[in-house]
Amino acid sequence: MTDPSTAHAAVQTAVRTALSTQRIETPSWGYGNSGTRFKVFAQPGVPRDPWEKLADAAKVHEFTGVAPSVALHIPWDTVDDYAALAKYAEEHGIALGTVNANVFQDDAFMLGSVTHPEAAVRRKAVDHLFACVDVMDAIGSRDLKLWFSDGTNYPGQDDIRERQDRLAEALSTVYDRLGRDQRLLLEYKLFEPAFYSTDVPDWGTAYAHCLKLGDKAQVVVDTGHHAPGTNIEFIVATLLREGKLGAFDFNSRFYADDDLMAGAADPFQLFRIMYEVVRGGGLTPDIAFMLDQCHNIEAKIPAIIRSVMNVQEATAKALLVDRDALAAAQRSGDVLDANAVLMDAYNTDVRPLLAEVREGMGLAPDPIAAYRRSGWQEHIAAARVGGTQAGWGA
Ligand code: PSV
Ligand code: MN
Ligand code: MN
Numbered sequence: 001m002t003d004p005s006t007a008h009a010a011v012q013t014a015v016r017t018a019l020s021t022q023r024i025e026t027p028s029w030g031y032g033n034s035g036t037r038f039k040v041f042a043q044p045g046v047p048r049d050p051w052e053k054l055a056d057a058a059k060v061h062e063f064t065g066v067a068p069s070v071a072l073h074i075p076w077d078t079v080d081d082y083a084a085l086a087k088y089a090e091e092h093g094i095a096l097g098t099v100n101a102n103v104f105q106d107d108a109f110m111l112g113s114v115t116h117p118e119a120a121v122r123r124k125a126v127d128h129l130f131a132c133v134d135v136m137d138a139i140g141s142r143d144l145k146l147w148f149s150d151g152t153n154y155p156g157q158d159d160i161r162e163r164q165d166r167l168a169e170a171l172s173t174v175y176d177r178l179g180r181d182q183r184l185l186l187e188y189k190l191f192e193p194a195f196y197s198t199d200v201p202d203w204g205t206a207y208a209h210c211l212k213l214g215d216k217a218q219v220v221v222d223t224g225h226h227a228p229g230t231n232i233e234f235i236v237a238t239l240l241r242e243g244k245l246g247a248f249d250f251n252s253r254f255y256a257d258d259d260l261m262a263g264a265a266d267p268f269q270l271f272r273i274m275y276e277v278v279r280g281g282g283l284t285p286d287i288a289f290m291l292d293q294c295h296n297i298e299a300k301i302p303a304i305i306r307s308v309m310n311v312q313e314a315t316a317k318a319l320l321v322d323r324d325a326l327a328a329a330q331r332s333g334d335v336l337d338a339n340a341v342l343m344d345a346y347n348t349d350v351r352p353l354l355a356e357v358r359e360g361m362g363l364a365p366d367p368i369a370a371y372r373r374s375g376w377q378e379h380i381a382a383a384r385v386g387g388t389q390a391g392w393g394a
Pocket of ligand 2: 073147187222249
């Protein structure tokens with residue numbers, strides 16, 4: 001029989017390794033100015049172009065050690081030379097990651113993009129998606145993330161079945177254009193901007209399309225894209241079981257798609273999600289763990305660092321669940337004990353453990369304090385005038 005202290009030490013080592021090798025991708029748009037339809041509050045020092053967004057993202061990685069890539073949004077991050085942008089990222093110790101397509105801000109797409117009733121508009125949307133794959137080729141990106149604002153506002157406005165046919169056709173056209181190691185990630189969202197019907201409203205619809213497309217098509221779970229009360233961890237467990245979970249867009253919500261800092265509104269939910277990830281063997285590079293959030297009133301770089309730390313804390317707690325004890329309690333039908341095992345892990349203060357993990361990686365134990373001490377915020381406030389909008393919430 002293994003000595004309990006040896007077993008404990010082995011678990012601790014595995015947890016530390018998992019935490020130091022975890023990867024969280026940050027969104028380029030999280031570094032820019034953003035707001036609501038009522039007001040965008042500009043902040044001093046925000047990036048004026050994609051290059052400066054990368055410089056800020058590099059700071060998040062410098063102080064956390066686990067955020068080595070940045071998701072792009074096209075056309076918000078359009079540049080003349082994508083290979084140069086990738087090189088610039090590399091020089092700053094990071095890499096370009098997922099390419100997010102944007103077929104929701106062109107006047108032509110008022111009635112839909114890939115599901116629009118007119119073939120010419122659908123073609124225009126698919127052409128943009130092709131252009132995104134071109135960007136992926138230029139920067140060596142693996143993932144194309146597709147979120148469609150497509151839907152209708154009024155019953156009868158369009159044929160909701162036919163819109164699914166148009167969607168399927170566009171998706172398969174883009175899927176065929178992908179390289180061998182590239183993936184199509186399909187993101188769902190309950191509503192907004194369409195208020196009556198949305199063409200990809202839930203995981204089931206996304207899953208059905210991805211299943212038909214093939215192995216390179218996977219579902220994205222954006223934690224802010226569900227009805228209140230939805231059991232997101234069940235969706236995560238199901239998609240993982242089916243081998244169809246491709247990525248997360250982490251953020252917090254109190255009401256709708258609020259895009260607040262990950263882990264801020266409901267850290268317990270984030271823990272439950274991460275527990276299902278760990279339970280399902282999903283803590284691997286096959287699943288992209290991304291943030292998708294905006295910082296309207298708080299300083300952006302420390303807010304992104306905070307979000308990364310919140311994901312780390314949820315992950316640490318998930319890794320600390322005593323799986324043997326949980327399984328034993330579950331098998332014996334001991335509801336209270338089973339719940340207690342899970343809550344013990346959730347209620348553990350993992351901050352000292354993460355501080356140690358960071359020190360082991362040669363980092364400061366408190367990334368936000370280290371960022372504040374670095375003087376970067378003062379530097380960018382003085383050096384950058386006229387920062388750009390994130391592109392969102394204008
Ligand atoms: C849509 O609400 C979404 O979650 C998609 O991921 C978009 O690409 C992103 O937000 C833009 O902020
Ligand atoms: Mn998203
Ligand atoms: Mn969203």
